[in-house]
Amino acid sequence: MDRCIQFQAPNLTQIRPHQCRDWLNHHRCSKKAVVNLINYQDDADVATKAIPELTALLNDDDRVVVQQAAQMVHMLSKKVASRQALMNSPALVSALVRAMQNATDPETQRACTGALHNLSHHRQGLLSIFKSGGIPALVKMLDSPIESVVFYAITTLHNLLLHQDGAKEAVRLAGGLQKMVGLLSRDNVKFLAIDTDCLQILAYGNQESKLIILASNGPQELVRIMRTYNYEKLLWTTSRVLKVLSVCSSNKPAIVEAGGMQAVGMHLNSPSQRLLQNCLWSLRNLSDAGTKQDHIESLLQTLVHLLSSNDINVVTCSAGILSNLTCNNMSNKTTVCQVGGIEALVRTVLQAGDREDITEPAVCALRHLTSRHPDAEMAQNSVRLHYGLPILVKLLHPPSRWPLIKAVVGLIRNLALCTANHGPLREHGAIPRLIQLLMRAQQDAQRRTSLASSHSQMSSPYVDGVRMEEIVEGTTGSLHIMAREPHSRAVIRSLNTIPLFVQLLYSQVENIQRVAAGVLCELAQDKDSADIIEAEGACAPLTELLHSKNEGVATYAAAALFRMSDDKSQDYKKRLSVELTSSLFKDDGALYNGGDLMNMEPSMPYDHTMAPPLSHHSSASSMHNSQQAGYPPPEGQQPMDYGHPQQHGMGPPAEYPLPELSGMDLDPVVMSGGQQQGQDQLFLYDTDRKSVV
Numbered sequence: 001m002d003r004c005i006q007f008q009a010p011n012l013t014q015i016r017p018h019q020c021r022d023w024l025n026h027h028r029c030s031k032k033a034v035v036n037l038i039n040y041q042d043d044a045d046v047a048t049k050a051i052p053e054l055t056a057l058l059n060d061d062d063r064v065v066v067q068q069a070a071q072m073v074h075m076l077s078k079k080v081a082s083r084q085a086l087m088n089s090p091a092l093v094s095a096l097v098r099a100m101q102n103a104t105d106p107e108t109q110r111a112c113t114g115a116l117h118n119l120s121h122h123r124q125g126l127l128s129i130f131k132s133g134g135i136p137a138l139v140k141m142l143d144s145p146i147e148s149v150v151f152y153a154i155t156t157l158h159n160l161l162l163h164q165d166g167a168k169e170a171v172r173l174a175g176g177l178q179k180m181v182g183l184l185s186r187d188n189v190k191f192l193a194i195d196t197d198c199l200q201i202l203a204y205g206n207q208e209s210k211l212i213i214l215a216s217n218g219p220q221e222l223v224r225i226m227r228t229y230n231y232e233k234l235l236w237t238t239s240r241v242l243k244v245l246s247v248c249s250s251n252k253p254a255i256v257e258a259g260g261m262q263a264v265g266m267h268l269n270s271p272s273q274r275l276l277q278n279c280l281w282s283l284r285n286l287s288d289a290g291t292k293q294d295h296i297e298s299l300l301q302t303l304v305h306l307l308s309s310n311d312i313n314v315v316t317c318s319a320g321i322l323s324n325l326t327c328n329n330m331s332n333k334t335t336v337c338q339v340g341g342i343e344a345l346v347r348t349v350l351q352a353g354d355r356e357d358i359t360e361p362a363v364c365a366l367r368h369l370t371s372r373h374p375d376a377e378m379a380q381n382s383v384r385l386h387y388g389l390p391i392l393v394k395l396l397h398p399p400s401r402w403p404l405i406k407a408v409v410g411l412i413r414n415l416a417l418c419t420a421n422h423g424p425l426r427e428h429g430a431i432p433r434l435i436q437l438l439m440r441a442q443q444d445a446q447r448r449t450s451l452a453s454s455h456s457q458m459s460s461p462y463v464d465g466v467r468m469e470e471i472v473e474g475t476t477g478s479l480h481i482m483a484r485e486p487h488s489r490a491v492i493r494s495l496n497t498i499p500l501f502v503q504l505l506y507s508q509v510e511n512i513q514r515v516a517a518g519v520l521c522e523l524a525q526d527k528d529s530a531d532i533i534e535a536e537g538a539c540a541p542l543t544e545l546l547h548s549k550n551e552g553v554a555t556y557a558a559a560a561l562f563r564m565s566d567d568k569s570q571d572y573k574k575r576l577s578v579e580l581t582s583s584l585f586k587d588d589g590a591l592y593n594g595g596d597l598m599n600m601e602p603s604m605p606y607d608h609t610m611a612p613p614l615s616h617h618s619s620a621s622s623m624h625n626s627q628q629a630g631y632p633p634p635e636g637q638q639p640m641d642y643g644h645p646q647q648h649g650m651g652p653p654a655e656y657p658l659p660e661l662s663g664m665d666l667d668p669v670v671m672s673g674g675q676q677q678g679q680d681q682l683f684l685y686d687t688d689r690k691s692v693v
Helices: 017-058 063-077 080-087 090-102 106-119 123-131 134-141 147-163 167-173 176-185 189-203 207-215 218-228 232-245 251-257 260-265 273-289 297-306 312-325 330-338 341-352 356-369 376-385 389-394 402-415 419-427 430-454 468-482 486-494 498-504 510-523 527-535 539-545 551-564 570-584 668-680
Strands: none
Touching: 017 063, 017 080, 017 090, 063 080, 063 090, 063 106, 080 090, 080 106, 080 123, 090 106, 090 123, 090 134, 106 123, 106 134, 106 147, 123 134, 123 147, 123 167, 134 147, 134 167, 134 176, 147 167, 147 176, 147 189, 167 176, 167 189, 167 207, 176 189, 176 207, 176 218, 189 207, 189 218, 189 232, 207 218, 207 232, 207 251, 218 232, 218 251, 218 260, 232 251, 232 260, 232 273, 251 260, 251 273, 260 273, 260 297, 273 312, 297 312, 297 330, 297 341, 312 341, 312 356, 330 341, 330 356, 330 376, 341 356, 341 376, 341 389, 356 376, 356 402, 376 389, 376 402, 376 419, 389 402, 389 419, 389 430, 402 419, 402 430, 402 468, 419 430, 419 468, 419 486, 430 468, 430 486, 430 498, 468 486, 468 498, 468 510, 486 510, 486 527, 498 510, 498 527, 510 527, 510 539, 510 551, 527 551, 539 551
């Protein structure tokens, strides 16, 4: 060796002190490298020669012999060269696995699991462990009372799950999922980080694994971890598991009931971007099941604040979560309004441009906030005061797709409930555009109905997940509200829409009948419009609708006929009064008994499965449970991990009272009873939505 390492010594009198030190350091490093190389070869040679004997000793019947052999293998596995030799011996790895499985003493278990742990850092080692049946044996070790044994076992399994084909199924078959969930009750944060990552790997894309985690009380333990610890890596891995479970219809309510939304929301202010993203995705997936969650004021405030983020993903998720959490929840609506939610959402829509994955949930949230809560009128005014009306009317035009258009139509309908919005909406061209959309949707709906009836070809009733009947209903409902204002009525009449409204009275969809009768009722206040309505033959269908079981339809039809009779003879008015009385009060004078509209199922909120933000060419549409309006539900919309968002829609129109009928010449006794009930129980139409997952 001395002959191999020869360095020419420099003339120390000619160099500076620091140069001398550099030369000495280089000398020592070079010598050490050569020594290490020789030792590496020695380790490999020793291990190779010892493997047959160690294999035999591991299979010995004497427990002491097995223990000593296992300790020797563990020691050799710590060095790279000897480790290579060990992992290349299937017989030794099999003997090691067998010894670990049969061992009853802690030292043997510790040595065997430690050796396998070291081997699992290499692909060849993973393959050898897998082929030797190591996974069932390692799963068994998870029950060990010895901390180090359990730690070695879980880390080895983690490496196998990450890098070895077939490992996931082997762990599931060995009952590893149940044991891993049971280990969540431990308090070692680094151990828990590995354990939760194993659960995420096993649950991702596998419904059976998700259900096993649920049955093992996994959601509750995961929520506890999110609530208890602040170790970033553990919170990140746990949030990844919750994100995967949150698209499972069985796990979702369990997570929400365990306080998962509040626990995850605690970390929305984290400086860790990866943790923030996972928490937002989890909340987005959970939020449609959390619409009845109260006491989440701080979460709502944080979400409103996050709308100002420069990260598009953060804004997308925050808007979607706010849309769902404000669905049919008066308390949440009020909170969002009070913390500046209207301004933030309008700003979000203004800045989003053509990114419909942002604008649609933001518009849906605004639609919820402008309806059915104490601050709704303030919200309706606030949208105008923050310059939201021009952009909303603009969104009714291309390139907006039907899901976004439907959401905007619903919002405009709510905004029209505020009389101060009528003028600006009219000035920005809302009425002509709504009528254009109505005509287009009605033509498309008729064409699809014709194709379906002729069986000439298969025609889907949906366009981008939206039924054209829903657009017809929404646009007509918006025009109905705007027609309360005289100038708007004049614009509507001038656009020659009355024949279309009369045609809609013949629709098979009750909601369309109701809004059509409603807009005709408003237009009939003006004599010119009333004459056109009568000339278009509206009296016959309106008279027929007096007998509708839907009280809203019947009442609007009655009001329209009554207003059209202003210039008629007294004899005509008398006959009309008798007809109205017999039709409207046929059920013991219960004019406003609510009918089927008051008993509708709650509207469905905006949907977010685990999909990442969609491109501006795709849709995160928000289709309501269309069975409410007599439409069959869409098929083939099962949630998937990182799958497409489901499509949900607009629902019944915004709330507004039925027309006052006290001016009609009706039976005073019957009218008194019916009118009193009408004052106490108005028809309320919510525009809130939530997803069906």
